Amino acid sequence: MTLPFQAVLFDLDGVLVDSELLANRVWVALLAQHGLTISHADFLARSVGLSLRNLYLVLEHEFGWTRPQGFEALSDSALNASFENVREVPGAAQTLSALTAAGLPFAVASNSRRDRLDLKLKAAGLDAAVTHSFDPSQVGGRGKPLPDLYLHAAAALGADITRCLVVEDSPTGVQAGVAAGAAVWGLLAGEHVHDGLEEQLQAAGAARLIHNHAELVTALGLPASPVTAPSSLP
Template sequence: MTAHPFDAVLFDLDGVLVDSELLANSVWVELLGEHGLQMDRTAFMARAVGSTHAALFDWLRADHGWQRPDTFLPELDARLARAFTATPAIEGAAQTLQALTAAGIPFAVASNSLRSRLHMKLEAAGLAGLVGDRAFDPAHVGGRGKPFPDLYTHAAAALGISPTRCLVVEDSVTGVTAGVAAGATVWGLLAGGHIHPDGEAALRSAGAAHILRTHAELREALGLSVPA
């Protein structure tokens, strides 16, 4: 078997495997506007990518003086559920997961998404069968999502591999910070269709050792071949 530089690969979901960021942020900005807070989508996305809902609500309250009404969260959940039924996979994501499987390299997904949305997006993108039960969310670690390292240490433990032998693939400073804190090697993947608010320089500053822009580049860097 060909030697590979890592014993496992741990993926973020949004912006790394599925192209969901524009869908989600458009829903947020539209609904915030209906509830009295007008925000530029790019500015909102700069804070939202990689974050949790709890952290976003804290930020909106602290920096914008906006308090969430009781009706906001149920409506947000309903609209996101509708939007995420159309979540596409990022080009080449399925081939990367297939190539890892063929090479015998275990992988998992660690996402700040709520569990129901995480699985909804994987299903819509056609990746659920490839990922199986190796998808983890903050509820698996007592709500301590990224930038805490807990999600990545939990995912590595579930695979039976030390985080120091794992590659984490991320597209946000929040996620890179979590991967580095877990002791993993982190690569940035800027393959999503949205504007990446953190950008290459910010990911490198957070500790990303390498920046890639397509799944084809990721597979090449890992020495993987797409199964025939």
């Protein structure tokens, strides 16, 4: 089988795990308790794909809100409890299984903190499948939209970034993949997908839009796999 890419690099939230709305509910409730009232739609539009550091900057610059003492401990506890219930984006396990069966390497590159990245993969049942995952701490904190995470992930897989596919669900992530030199497809499969997101992903540089994991497997030219718990990569 001739494969179109050397490797596939996935974002995590909204691409493999359906965590965006869970996080959104927690954040909106906590912010309301600490002086900032914001709608779920407005917060979602600003937060998807951002690192925590950049999210705080957005809240400060756009709303004049700064986190009070003790806020991070509260948010950590609430978010971790919520992510215990996160599920895979439908079809994600089958996609990883199909990639493994075809011998096409893949990795996760996420703006999530390492502990939370691991928590979400485990809760969604994808931790055994994903043996290569990367977070901003591994690239000096230079998370998306900077290209460093994707460049690092490709190098770790021994792949040429210009022959890698990045799968993203946010403009921030698409910008990172494009800046790295990868081909970038926008995936619109999570619960958080909203009106206007297709246009935002295309404006950020997504070369193609995919609407579910079954479509992604087909677009990659892979046979669908019935296995829901793919084996680890060598």
